[in-house]
Amino acid sequence: MDFALTPVIALCLFVTGIAAGFVDSIAGGGGLVALPMLLSVGMPPQLALGTNKLQGSFGTFSAALNYIQKGEVNLKESAMGIVATLTGAATGAWTIQHMEAGFLQGLIPLLLLGVLVYTLASPDFGDTQRKPKLPTPVFYTLCGLLLGFYDGFFGPGTGSFWTTGMVLFLGFSMTRAAGYTRVMNFTSNVVALTVFIALGNVVWSAGLIMAAGQVIGARTGSSLAIKNGSRLIKPIFITVVFLTTARLVYQTYL
Structure with a gap:
C-alpha cells in the first residue's frame, strides 16, 4: 500500500500526535501510540521510523521546555548529561548503520521487566526527593553515554531507563525525573532524526502534522x-513500561 496523505489521514495523524505527546511528556512511550498509526496508514517501516522521530522531537522539546519554564529542570545541572547523551546517541546511530540490533531484542524486555517489578514493589518509588547514591557528574556521564548509545542504536524503553535511573541513583522525585528525562530524550531524538533525514527517510508533511498535535499534547501532559x-506519573509510567515490555516480548519471542 502506497502512502498518500488525505484529509482523513491528516486528521488521524494530528489526533494521534496529541495522544502520543500527552503520554510521552509524562512517562515516555509516545512511539507506542504514534508508530502503529504511521504504519497503519500505509507508510513503509523506514519512513515510519524517521517520521516518528520527527514528530516525537517536537513533543519532547515542547515538554522539556515546559518543565524548564516551571522550574523542574535546570539545564546547567544537566549539561554534562546532554553532552554525554549527544555523544552516545551519535555513536549508536553510526553503529546501527553497520550492524544489526538483534542481540538487544532479547535483553531489553528482561531489563524493562526488572524496572516494572521494582516499581510495583516500591510503593513510595519517586514520591519524594531523596539523597543521591551517585555523584551527579558520574551518573550523567555513564548513563548519558550508555542510554544515549542505546537510543541511537535501538531505542525502545529509553525514557523508562532514564526515569528509573534518576529516581534510584540521583534521588529525584518522579516529577523531576520526568522533566530531566524529556531533556535527554530530546537530545538523542535529534541525533537519530538527523540520521533519518540524511538517509531521506522522513515524510515531512505527515511528520509536521503530527508534530503540531505533539506540541499540544506534550504541553498539556x-x-x-x-x-x-507522582500520583499521575507513576500509574502512566507503569502502564508504558508494561506495554513496551509486552511489545518487545511479542516481537522477540512470539
Whole structure:
C-alpha cells in the first residue's frame, strides 16, 4: 500500500500526535501510540521510523521546555548529561548503520521487566526527593553515554531507563525525573532524526502534522504531571513500561 496523505489521514495523524505527546511528556512511550498509526496508514517501516522521530522531537522539546519554564529542570545541572547523551546517541546511530540490533531484542524486555517489578514493589518509588547514591557528574556521564548509545542504536524503553535511573541513583522525585528525562530524550531524538533525514527517510508533511498535535499534547501532559506529581506519573509510567515490555516480548519471542 502506497502512502498518500488525505484529509482523513491528516486528521488521524494530528489526533494521534496529541495522544502520543500527552503520554510521552509524562512517562515516555509516545512511539507506542504514534508508530502503529504511521504504519497503519500505509507508510513503509523506514519512513515510519524517521517520521516518528520527527514528530516525537517536537513533543519532547515542547515538554522539556515546559518543565524548564516551571522550574523542574535546570539545564546547567544537566549539561554534562546532554553532552554525554549527544555523544552516545551519535555513536549508536553510526553503529546501527553497520550492524544489526538483534542481540538487544532479547535483553531489553528482561531489563524493562526488572524496572516494572521494582516499581510495583516500591510503593513510595519517586514520591519524594531523596539523597543521591551517585555523584551527579558520574551518573550523567555513564548513563548519558550508555542510554544515549542505546537510543541511537535501538531505542525502545529509553525514557523508562532514564526515569528509573534518576529516581534510584540521583534521588529525584518522579516529577523531576520526568522533566530531566524529556531533556535527554530530546537530545538523542535529534541525533537519530538527523540520521533519518540524511538517509531521506522522513515524510515531512505527515511528520509536521503530527508534530503540531505533539506540541499540544506534550504541553498539556507535562503541565498535568507538574501539577499532580507522582500520583499521575507513576500509574502512566507503569502502564508504558508494561506495554513496551509486552511489545518487545511479542516481537522477540512470539
